[in-house]
Amino acid sequence: MIVPDRPDTVERPTLPPPFSNYILDAAFDEMLGSDGRPRLHYQEMFHRLLEMPAEALYQRQQAANTAFLNQGITFTVYGDDEGIERIWPYDLLPRIITSEEWQTIERGLTQRITALNLFLKDVYHDGRILSDRVVPRWLIYSCKHFRREMRGIRVPHDIYVAVDGTDLVRLPDGRFAVLEDNLRVPSGVSYMLANRQVMKRTFPSLFGSYDVRPIDHYGRVLLSTLLSLTPAGRPEPVIVLLTPGVYNSAYFEHAFLARQMGIELVEGRDLLVHDNVVYMRTTAGLRRVDVIYRRVDDDYLDPLTFEPRSTLGVSGLLNAYRAGNVALANAIGTGVADDKAIYTYVPAIIRYYLGEEPILPNVETYLLSDEKQQKYVLEHLDELVIKAVGESGGYGMLIGPYSTAAQRAVYRQRVIANPRNYIAQPTLALSRAPCVIDDQIEPRHVDLRPFVLFGEQVTIVPGGLTRVALRRGSLVVNSSQGGGSKDTWVLVGTSAENNQ
Amino acid sequence: MLSRVADSLYWISRYLERAEHTARLIDVHLTQMLDQAGGDTNLRWQRLLRSMRTPQPPEEVDAYSVTYALTFDEANTSSIVSSIASARENARQVREQISSEMWEQLNRLFLQVKQTTMEQIWHAEPHKFLNSVKEKIYLFQGITDGTMSHSEGWHFIRFGRFLERTMATASLLDTHFSIFLTEQIEYESEPLDYLSWVELLRSCASFEAYCKVYTAALRPAQIAEFLLLNAEAPRSIRFACTMMQGALQAIAKSTGSRNTGRTERLAGRLRAMLDYDQIEEILSGDIHEYLENIQHQCGLIHNGIYQSYIAYPIEVALTSRGAAQA
Numbered sequence: 012m013i014v015p016d017r018p019d020t021v022e023r024p025t026l027p028p029p030f031s032n033y034i035l036d037a038a039f040d041e042m043l044g045s046d047g048r049p050r051l052h053y054q055e056m057f058h059r060l061l062e063m064p065a066e067a068l069y070q071r072q073q074a075a076n077t078a079f080l081n082q083g084i085t086f087t088v089y090g091d092d093e094g095i096e097r098i099w100p101y102d103l104l105p106r107i108i109t110s111e112e113w114q115t116i117e118r119g120l121t122q123r124i125t126a127l128n129l130f131l132k133d134v135y136h137d138g139r140i141l142s143d144r145v146v147p148r149w150l151i152y153s154c155k156h157f158r159r160e161m162r163g164i165r166v167p168h169d170i171y172v173a174v175d176g177t178d179l180v181r182l183p184d185g186r187f188a189v190l191e192d193n194l195r196v197p198s199g200v201s202y203m204l205a206n207r208q209v210m211k212r213t214f215p216s217l218f219g220s221y222d223v224r225p226i227d228h229y230g231r232v233l234l235s236t237l238l239s240l241t242p243a244g245r246p247e248p249v250i251v252l253l254t255p256g257v258y259n260s261a262y263f264e265h266a267f268l269a270r271q272m273g274i275e276l277v278e279g280r281d282l283l284v285h286d287n288v289v290y291m292r293t294t295a296g297l298r299r300v301d302v303i304y305r306r307v308d309d310d311y312l313d314p315l316t317f318e319p320r321s322t323l324g325v326s327g328l329l330n331a332y333r334a335g336n337v338a339l340a341n342a343i344g345t346g347v348a349d350d351k352a353i354y355t356y357v358p359a360i361i362r363y364y365l366g367e368e369p370i371l372p373n374v375e376t377y378l379l380s381d382e383k384q385q386k387y388v389l390e391h392l393d394e395l396v397i398k399a400v401g402e403s404g405g406y407g408m409l410i411g412p413y414s415t416a417a418q419r420a421v422y423r424q425r426v427i428a429n430p431r432n433y434i435a436q437p438t439l440a441l442s443r444a445p446c447v448i449d450d451q452i453e454p455r456h457v458d459l460r461p462f463v464l465f466g467e468q469v470t471i472v473p474g475g476l477t478r479v480a481l482r483r484g485s486l487v488v489n490s491s492q493g494g495g496s497k498d499t500w501v502l503v504g505t506s507a508e509n510n511q
Numbered sequence: 512m513l514s515r516v517a518d519s520l521y522w523i524s525r526y527l528e529r530a531e532h533t534a535r536l537i538d539v540h541l542t543q544m545l546d547q548a549g550g551d552t553n554l555r556w557q558r559l560l561r562s563m564r565t566p567q568p569p570e571e572v573d574a575y576s577v578t579y580a581l582t583f584d585e586a587n588t589s590s591i592v593s594s595i596a597s598a599r600e601n602a603r604q605v606r607e608q609i610s611s612e613m614w615e616q617l618n619r620l621f622l623q624v625k626q627t628t629m630e631q632i633w634h635a636e637p638h639k640f641l642n643s644v645k646e647k648i649y650l651f652q653g654i655t656d657g658t659m660s661h662s663e664g665w666h667f668i669r670f671g672r673f674l675e676r677t678m679a680t681a682s683l684l685d686t687h688f689s690i691f692l693t694e695q696i697e698y699e700s701e702p703l704d705y706l707s708w709v710e711l712l713r714s715c716a717s718f719e720a721y722c723k724v725y726t727a728a729l730r731p732a733q734i735a736e737f738l739l740l741n742a743e744a745p746r747s748i749r750f751a752c753t754m755m756q757g758a759l760q761a762i763a764k765s766t767g768s769r770n771t772g773r774t775e776r777l778a779g780r781l782r783a784m785l786d787y788d789q790i791e792e793i794l795s796g797d798i799h800e801y802l803e804n805i806q807h808q809c810g811l812i813h814n815g816i817y818q819s820y821i822a823y824p825i826e827v828a829l830t831s832r833g834a835a836q837a
Contacts, residue, residue: 257603266607276607281513285829292514294663294820295766297828 029065029452030445038440039183040454041106052109052502055220060104065450072103072447075213084205084263099202100495101209102446106457106477107221113473113501116179116187119371120461121469122361124175127194127348128465129364131171134347135161145363146356150380153431154353155401156195156346158309160316164333166342167240173340174233174304175463176200176476180374181442188372190439190458192357194341194349196306199476200462201264202496204229204271207474210498222503224473229462230271236466237272237302240338248301251275251291253282255307255323265306279307284327287334302338309343351400351434352378375437379430388435389426392419395435397426410486412438441486444497446479456480458488459499473501512766514821516608517667519601521816523609523617524671526598530591531648532679533563533581538641539713544574546706555707562686563679565589578637579629591644592624610658613651620647663765670758670816673751678809680715680748684738685802687711688731708734715746735798736790748805749785755812756782766820774815781808 026033026047035043042053049057060068076098084099108116133140134151141148151157176197178190207226211218234250241248254265256278269276281291282300290297305312311321313328331337347353355376358369377384377395388395392411399407409422426433443454461475477497478488488494540559544552556572565580565587584590588597599621606614624644632640652672659665687707708729712718715738724741725733741747756778763775793801817823 257606270607275513277513278515281515283825285825292823292828293766294512294514294517294762296823297825 032451032453039181039185039442041442041444052107069450071213075101075103075209078209102479102495102497104445105498105500106444107500110502117471120463122370124463124465126361126364128171130360131348132169145359154347154350158344161344167338171342171345173236173465176460179459183440188374190374192349194345198261198264199460201267203476206498223500224503226472226474229472232464232470234272236464237304239466240302242335245301250302251277251300253277253303253305253307279323279325282325284331287331287336289331289337304340351398377435379426379433396438397422397433397435400432456486474499512663516605518821519605520664520667521671523598523601524668525675526594527648528672528675530594531645533591534641534644536714537578537581539710541637543710558686562683583629595621595624612654612658616651616654666758666761673755674809677748677751678806681802681805689799717746720744752782752785774819777812
């Protein structure tokens with residue numbers, strides 16, 4: 012997806028180095044206002060960068076890269092035979108969010124996760140929302156991630172989604188909107204924490220000049236969220252993190268979080284179920300497990316119920332879960348609520364359960380199972396983005412404006428063959444933020460994934476993972492597709508105070 | 512500690528001990544050959560292979576082919592490169608349980624061995640390469656002792672190291688001493704092939720330590736006594752068994768030992784045997800059988816560890832104290 016940017020036709024004065032190549036376009040710019048002047052909360056950084064020699068900028072970026080290399084902070088790209096582990100691409104400059112902006116995000120995400128948890132409980136129990144025809148029944152039952160086995164199972168404290176990572180984008184008018192919900196096994200939080208550590212080490216003076224809210228307590232909050240799921244009658248619960256193992260792309264994160272929380276990192280082969288109780292095999296004998304923070308997908312969780320060839324899961328786990336002897340975070344079957352077709356109904360879901368208007372809007376989305384919408388989409392394939400409803404990570408999508416006729420033909424056929432499996436969205440001009448490209452600073456498209464924890468209360472650590480499409484013009488921010496990331500700063504107090 | 516983690520820690524050190532042993536053996540052998548030009552090299556290499564329990568190749572062997580097979584041949588599971596790769600793979604599985612320093616050291620060693628070719632070391636100095644492998648493994652052991660908490664996991668590492676050492680040394684002694692059974696040579700006399708006894712001692716990194724006790728006058732009986740029964744030499748079988756027993760006791764203590772009685776009895780019996788047996792009696796009996804028995808006992812102890820801590824039957828665990836806490 013490498014295409015030249017289309018600069019705005021409006022003439023603006025060229026900025027001094029290192030901003031010489033910083034050209035605004037139709038997308039919202041995080042740093043510069045539409046008048047080409049830095050926004051209040053970016054002024055401090057802007058002026059520091061102006062004064063900094065080009066080599067110094069380059070050296071700091073190198074120092075940051077080295078820090079990631081030495082710590083072995085890596086991720087895995089699938090379908091890449093060679094060099095399984097890659098170094099995490101990090102951009103030196105922070106993405107800054109004001110406290111007002113954050114308040115909106117925080118309220119919006121809290122509202123959304125609350126409604127989605129109520130929705131999941133309803134879908135797997137009474138199905139009121141289906142009887143009331145707010146969400147079509149067939150859409151639920153045809154969802155790839157709907158789990159029939161979960162019907163009628165009481166989930167501890169009715170918490171289906173305890174850990175959520177929601178992808179937000181910023182539209183050209185500056186509003187944040189929800190691009191997708193990740194309610195199954197969202198990842199990326201370890202990179203948020205690692206980015207902050209590296210930031211403090213490689214650019215302490217800049218960090219010190221802002222009043223940034225801390226995020227280091229994520230591990231502690233995650234642990235207490237998991238604790239709050241403990242089945243009744245277990246005063247000293249044992250919590251474990253279940254990983255698919257060292258070959259999983261997010262293994263680094265699994266190990267990192269287990270260490271942060273001080274809990275055991277287990278694989279499926281370490282666990283067993285006897286009489287509907289889950290145990291882990293330790294050198295001191297079998298130890299009962301009460302809460303499993305599982306980073307294994309539903310399909311691989313229990314070979315007796317789901318994918319029978321899976322060796323990543325634990326035989327009998329679903330029965331133990333059904334018996335209420337173990338809690339899972341997240342619950343099984345939460346994927347029904349982050350299906351991209353169900354996504355279009357989330358505003359209606361919020362209104363239905365909470366009687367409130369959604370605080371964070373959705374992105375305009377076409378349901379291809381609807382005949383009229385499908386017709387429109389097929390006529391405008393070259394303008395739209397087509398996404399498979401059950402995929403994530405930037406896989407299974409077509410970006411119309413940057414696609415070839417052959418690619419469009421393939422997607423046309425796929426959509427016609429299985430319309431339920433696809434949605435379409437306009438090609439969004441994601442907002443852009445300044446990035447270090449060699450020794451210059453250029454704008455690149457970014458999104459934002461804050462991490463939401465739902466336990467006894469909703470906690471959103473102020474910040475998130477800002478992902479960057481580091482290739483010029485690219486709109487794809489996924490690390491598996493050449494994206495990088497930035498440290499994300501949420502400021503204390505008002506933006507005006509921060510510039511004193 | 513998770514059983515799987517204990518298992519990996521145990522195998523990391525077994526594989527590294529094996530790689531270090533192999534590196535030393537080849538190095539000593541190659542050096543020794545310089546002094547014995549014209550001798551029956553084929554026979555020597557055959558003996559080396561036998562001592563490592565490697566299948567005997569049908570054809571004549573030479574220094575190059577054996578060195579290659581034992582160093583870089585990835586198809587040979589007991590070659591240095593295979594052992595180190597297996598150690599690293601085990602470490603990768605438990606990367607969070609060992610210190611980063613340990614991981615980095617092992618990774619460096621792995622990369623070095625992986626990136627070196629037979630041609631490179633053969634045309635330069637094999638000694639240099641083999642020695643650096645040894646040194647890097649010693650360094651790993653030092654780093655382990657210096658950076659890892661001396662708790663259960665560390666004891667599993669120690670246990671693995673000394674079990675492997677016991678077995679390797681017993682096997683090596685066997686190939687050198689079995690000749691006495693067939694040829695009726697006097698143990699007490701000055702050996703004819705002085706150098707091959709130097710080689711044995713050097714292969715156990717014990718030449719200097721031996722000389723300090725018995726002087727440079729080499730007597731097979733004294734060599735046997737030193738390598739089998741010396742209480743202080745870190746390469747003697749008795750020393751290794753003492754360490755092994757200590758590690759086992761520490762593991763049993765830290766896990767609140769459930770039915771580990773059998774393993775402890777086995778380790779205790781082996782140690783007592785080495786503590787009280789007399790070398791004259793061992794040599795007048797069947798030394799081959801004696802050494803075989805030591806290896807057999809090690810096998811039983813290995814199985815015992817698995818049954819007590821790693822692959823125990825679930826039914827047993829559910830009825831014993833382990834499940835009582837549930």
